[in-house]
Amino acid sequence: MTARKWMIYGCNGYTGRLVVEQARRLGLTPVLAGRRQEAVRSLADEAGLPWRAFPVDDAAAADAALADIDVLLVVAGPFSATSAPLLDTCLRTGTAYLDLNGDVEVIGATFARRDEVAAAGGVAIPAVGFDVVPSDCLAALVCERLPGAERLDIAWGGDFQPSRGTARSMVEAFPRGGLARRDGRLVSIPVAARVREIPFPTGDRHAVTVPWGDLVTSAFSVGVPDVTTYAAMPRSAIGGMRAAGRLRRLFGVRPVARVLDAIVAKTVTGPSAELIGTGRAWFWAQAARGDEYVTGTFGGPEGYLLTARAAVAAVQRVLAGTVRRTGVLTVSEAFGAEFAATIEGCAVRVHAGESALWPTVPEPASPAPA
Ligand SMILES: NC(=O)c1ccc[n+]([C@@H]2O[C@H](COP(=O)([O-])OP(=O)(O)OC[C@H]3O[C@@H](n4cnc5c(N)ncnc54)[C@H](OP(=O)(O)O)[C@@H]3O)[C@@H](O)[C@H]2O)c1
Structure with a gap:
């Protein structure tokens, strides 16, 4: 069986770097991504990880970058600009979508797509950080x-x-x-x-x-x-x-x-x-x-260390195929209420x-x- 692939988009930000560090600590090999090639490439070279650079609003480039990705973790924010276009891409490429969104309005906009995501057979789990x-x-x-x-x-x-x-x-x-x-x-x-x-x-x-x-x-x-x-x-x-x-x-x-x-x-x-x-x-x-x-x-x-640990643990659960069903899900719906207590x-x-x-x-x- 081919190993399932995951990507961190926004890897070069403050939180992105903590997530990369946590993934490496666990021996995981995510694809690093973001919108600025030089920033993403230098971080990926340093970490010895593969990388891709694309803007969120270039649908063709995003589709190509996510074509072989099973799980996307979005760490690039403000999420008002990044969440909707990347969820759209994920629905087209059959990629599970996770993010670190903490903006109530944008989280609401993602949950408003519950029926659409479920009908497409997709999985979206927003807010996998210390909020919420x-x-x-x-x-x-x-x-x-x-x-x-x-x-x-x-x-x-x-x-x-x-x-x-x-x-x-x-x-x-x-x-x-x-x-x-x-x-x-x-x-x-x-x-x-x-x-x-x-x-x-x-x-x-x-x-x-x-x-x-x-x-x-x-x-x-x-x-x-x-x-x-x-x-x-x-x-x-x-x-x-x-x-x-x-x-x-x-x-x-x-x-x-x-x-x-x-x-x-x-x-x-x-x-x-x-x-x-x-x-x-x-x-x-x-x-x-x-x-x-x-x-x-x-x-x-x-909080930020907790965010990195929670986000990587959430990705691992999705990669392992243990998510309970499709659609836009809360963390406890996706992984069970005991999930938070299992984080290091x-x-x-x-x-x-x-x-x-x-x-x-x-x-x-x-x-x-x-
Ligand atoms: N809810 C939670 O628990 C939680 C926890 C931690 C962080 N967060 C959220 O995560 C986001 C990132 O935080 P941070 O601390 O990493 O911030 P940061 O250090 O400012 O980094 C922001 C990252 O997002 C990228 N980015 C920003 N706007 C973008 C856009 N329109 N298109 C593509 N990439 C874009 C930046 O790329 P460039 O370097 O190219 O500008 C950078 O990689 C924030 O929205 C923050 O609120 C949430």
């Missing part, structure tokens, strides 16, 4: 223990310094404001609308609402009508975040967005090697039904009956449809 592997698996585990859950709160904490690509994606998404799932629908809420204390395993921390991929994926993984996603943040930063939120539309005005993007490109370099080696990522999730609660926690390595350095704990601390700041009334 731990939280999607945790959500599935706590909801499994509490059938008919009505509410789900998910929080992320830990050591965080964004990479350039993440910062660019955050700047791009900021003008859209906050999001939550209410009565089964994705709705707009103000930036940092809710604040609550989250009992992370390392101690209680303040957390504010932020859009997280689970606002889309939970609809398929667990189907809970009310979902709120949070990130831990110092109390002192919350006022500034809300003030910026009131001006959020300004951030979307083209010249302002361009200046911000240039500032990010110049100043953001990503987490240091030291933080990658010593940092930790924590997730907490709580399902509620009436006054019954089931809570789960996840602990793992620093990660642990999950689920326990029933913990009392919940509900928000101290009420959400403003009448959220508009997103």
Whole structure:
């Protein structure tokens, strides 16, 4: 049998390099790819791996590059530019599509193609990084223990310094404001609308609402009508975040967005090697039904290292043919809720009956449809 081939597109970015390193550590031999030949080739030569260069919007070149590829992992972002054309290519070439997308709107656009991808017999698994592997698996585990859950709160904490690509994606998404799932629908809420204390395993921390991929994926993984996603943040930063939120539309005005993007490109370099080696990522999730609660926690390595490990583990599962069915799938649908706990350095704990601390700041009334 010929060995199944996989490709990392966007290999030369900050996260791409970590994914390449993880693949090499496991003795895997992906084809390295990206849009700039010189950057891709020099990395591939250094790693002793095959390479291909093509732009995402040249369908003929992309089709040729993916013709013999079984699994594509897309690490090139912002995903607003890369996700749709590469998924189109994958459907034409019969390649399974995985990405590290963390942009709620773009994840939603991928899930909107669920019927189309299933009808084509394709497989697409978006968001196989730290957004949303731990939280999607945790959500599935706590909801499994509490059938008919009505509410789900998910929080992320830990050591965080964004990479350039993440910062660019955050700047791009900021003008859209906050999001939550209410009565089964994705709705707009103000930036940092809710604040609550989250009992992370390392101690209680303040957390504010932020859009997280689970606002889309939970609809398929667990189907809970009310979902709120949070990130831990110092109390002192919350006022500034809300003030910026009131001006959020300004951030979307083209010249302002361009200046911000240039500032990010110049100043953001990503987490240091030291933080990658010593940092930790924590997730907490709580399902509620009436006054019954089931809570789960996840602990793992620093977010970008976790992303590299999760993404390569996801690719390995797809290559091994263990994905449960075709279509656009969440991580827990594709690999099972226990997947996150199988990733190197990660642990999950689920326990029933913990009392919940509900928000101290009420959400403003009448959220508009997103
Ligand atoms: N959800 C998660 O868990 C998670 C975790 C980590 C990263 N990410 C996401 O992954 C993406 C990459 O992050 P990063 O840290 O690697 O950023 P980065 O260091 O800025 O690298 C970006 C990579 O994407 C490529 N790229 C950007 N726009 C492209 C386009 N239109 N067509 C083709 N290639 C394009 C770049 O190619 P050039 O070098 O040629 O510009 C580069 O290879 C970001 O969107 C980030 O949010 C998500």
